[in-house]
Amino acid sequence: MSDVQPTHTKQDVTRNTNQDTRALLPRVDVLEDDAGITLLADLPGVPKDQLELKVEGDALLIEGVIAPFTPETLEPVYAEVRLPRYRRSFTLSRELDASRIDANLKDGVLTLRIPKQAHAQPRRISVQVG
């Protein structure tokens, strides 16, 4: 179990310069239930310390760098994964509580749980007949 804490930065912080480098788009699954949203992202090759999760305003940024291959003398002969990093961002909506995101990285799969604000959880609205 390796828990990763997302860092929270203010919106006025200058954007990471990494933003300009090319990156792979990780594949994701996004699920929603009554209490929140679960995002699963495939980030094979990214160790925990190379994963960066950022919330800027309502934007969620996922960025990870693939650990360099060992051994050092490796001469690449064939590659389908041609860039050493992944990046993808999402816009969160207002009812989600970005300050309580829970993140877990295991076997190259990132699981993010984004809970809804307590008051945003569904209530049954009864229809008055009258």
Place this chain on the structure above:
Amino acid sequence: MYESMRGFPSSLFGELDRLQRELDDVFGFSGRPASIRSVPPGTYPAINIGNTPTSVEIYAFAPGIDASKVEITLDRGVLTLSGERPSDLPDSNDKVSVYSRERLGGSFRRAVNVPDDVDPEHVNATYRDGVLRISLARRESAQPKRIMVQ
């Protein structure tokens, strides 16, 4: 040795592949020959291959699998990886809505032909951070040797 293992010249985006295919239709085939075991782009798992003087290293980007259940066989110079990736998605019910469903799952199989000089007795595989690394040692007779001048 390592022709493209994808059906047509690889690129990262499916749209570019489609464009490439259309250009090939119009201007004639321009890419390198494809491997007879080529697969469509985006097939799970993606594979990178590298050489060192003493080994051939194969990296399979296979997130979310139980590595002990992956079957790796080396038969007549063809290394085959096969296994199954369990789905993380819950059974469909009205409590959960699924918006994006891009991650690949189910059973997979990939084959790579390896050089003749690898020693089938010295293959080892490790799984870390979702990457399966298979290291195939080269036979000692095939490793570079320094030749002394008498």
